[in-house]
Amino acid sequence: MQQQVNRVSELMKKFPDLVTGFDIDSHEDVGHRNVYYINELVKDEQSVMPFLFHAGETSWTQGADMNLVDAVLLNATRIGHGFAVLKHPKVMEAIREQGIVIEVQPVSNQVLGFVNDLRNHPGATFIANNDRITISSDNFPLWGALPLSHDFYMAFMGLGSTKDDLRLLKQLAVNSIQFSTMTAKEKVDAMDKWQQRWNAFIDDVITKYHLL
Known part of the structure; x- marks a missing residue:
């Protein structure tokens, strides 16, 4: 992990327009929790770089979903997936207070079996509550999807209400820019x-x- 942290730090300095943060991307249900790497991620009580953590991509509770707690405590700016976050009201409250962005990845979550019907996806609640979310793609080449296009389509068709129209599609697109890691x-x-x-x-x- 220290090698990965060092490499990303070097890349951020060399390519500041391309590499803007650090993520731990792994199978959460079988690997270590993010807190396991606390000594590599935090030096002198400060985060070593901006964090964009993959967290809460699980159907279980009191296990890998605790990565959501770690993400909040480590002041992550974005959380990839966050699928389990609605099971943790205090975590969701902190995410809203800290302005953390949740990257919703509907096609991946359905393909990998986290939800059969996207109308029951946590993203529907995020949209209803006007939470800070972006629609993102996961490993789209594996299931023949296009980057973003299919995820936006499924988000519009499955996560919105029957009364939603192009205004939802527009807001989701605007979110992609407003909540990005680009400069002002x-x-x-x-x-x-x-x-x-x-x-x-x-x-x-x-x-x-x-x-x-």
């Missing part, structure tokens, strides 16, 4: 470019379906 200037530039493409998309829909 990069976010402004990205939003300008995205807004232009969104406007063109809306104009195309209006024209195609004769909505005016």
Whole structure:
């Protein structure tokens, strides 16, 4: 782990626009909890770098889901999956208070058997509560999915309510920029470019379906 921490630290210095944080990505139900590596992750009571932890990708309780607690205590800026977080109200409360972003990965969670019906996915509750989430992709090449496209589609169709419309899709897209690890200037530039493409998309829909 120390070697990995050192390598990521070096890469962040060499490629600051590409490498922006550290994650521990592993099969949580069979590996060590993140706290096991506390000596490598924290030096002099300070985090060695920004953390974007993979945490709570499990259906169990009082096991791998405790990585969610570690993520909060280590001031992670993002949590990958967070599938088990609704089983821990205090953790969810801390996530909201600290402004931690949860990366929701609906297709992966369904393919790997965490949820059969996406309407029952925790992400539906995150959306209903207007939590800070992004829609992300996991190991999409393994099941022939496109990066983001299929996850956005399933999020829109399965996680939203029957009354949701393009406003949900728009907000999820905006979240991807607002909650990213880009700099403030990069976010402004990205939003300008995205807004232009969104406007063109809306104009195309209006024209195609004769909505005016």
